[in-house]
Amino acid sequence: MASSHILFVGLMMITCSIALASDSSPLQDFCVADSKGPVLVNGFACKDAKLVQASDFFFSGLHLVGNTSNAVGSRVTPVTVGQLPGLNTLGISMARIDFAPWGINPPHTHPRATEILTVIQGSIQVGFVTSNPENRLINKVLQKGDVFVFPEGLVHFQRNVGHGNAIAIVGLSSQNPGVITVANAVFGAKPDIPNDLLAKAFQVEVNVVDQIQSKF
Incomplete structure (x- = not known):
């Protein structure tokens, strides 16, 4: 009986630890990514805090229009830890998405992040598909100022359904969400x-x- 109780408690602890899994929480004020560091970890090693500058926490470029002259008619400008080293260990990132008229951001997933999208310009159809066996499509047309969330790991898409260009800004719950x-x-x-x-x-x-x- 005692062994069964211990097994049950152990399974509960494992279940809870999985449910709480996400990017690691920081244990210091910041951990600016040292992309040239010799240490290989799940993420990036920390740059010496004495060498950290304001530029490590700064990115400029989301005001620039992305080049949508491609097969899908969209361009994603990411701001992950690769572009902004100060994001390391903070568990967040963002991106700008530009759409030509009727351009799409094709069906994709982010294996490590939930995504929240805000429409800045235009009309954008968004949607995601629930997991097996339902595979239910949940979709909506958004207008300027509207917000939509895509749960972590689910296949989702966006499409410009207007006659002009469209712009969206997205936030992601990982420093390196993956696509x-x-x-x-x-x-x-x-x-x-x-x-x-x-x-x-x-x-x-x-x-x-x-x-x-x-x-x-």
Whole structure:
């Protein structure tokens, strides 16, 4: 009986620790990322605090319009720990997304972050898909000043549904949220995922998969 109780408590502790998992909380005022540091950790080692400058906490560029002349008609300007070293250990980042008319930010996931989006200009359709087995699409058209949240890890997208350019600012709950663009990952993997496997998964002919893979 005692052993069963200990096992139950142990399982509860593991469950709680998983539920609370996120970017590590800082144990000091700041830990500016030292990208050239010799130490490899889950994140970045800290720069010597005596050498930290205001520039380590500063980024300039979100006022600039992103170049949307590409196949999807959008451009993401990220501000993660890679661009702003002072974000290290703080568990946040952000980005600007520019959209050409009817441009899209294709279906993708952030494996380490929840995303919150604010429309700055234009009309943007947003949506995410719930996990199996429901795979329910939850979507809405947003206007200037509207806010929408995408839960961590779920496939989501944005699309400009207006006739002019659109702009959104997003916040993310990780210093390095990561991006997995679904089409790129599935059809652009190197080496290729076997085309017969993808044909069976998508219930199409192999030549259809070959055609799609050729675009990536």
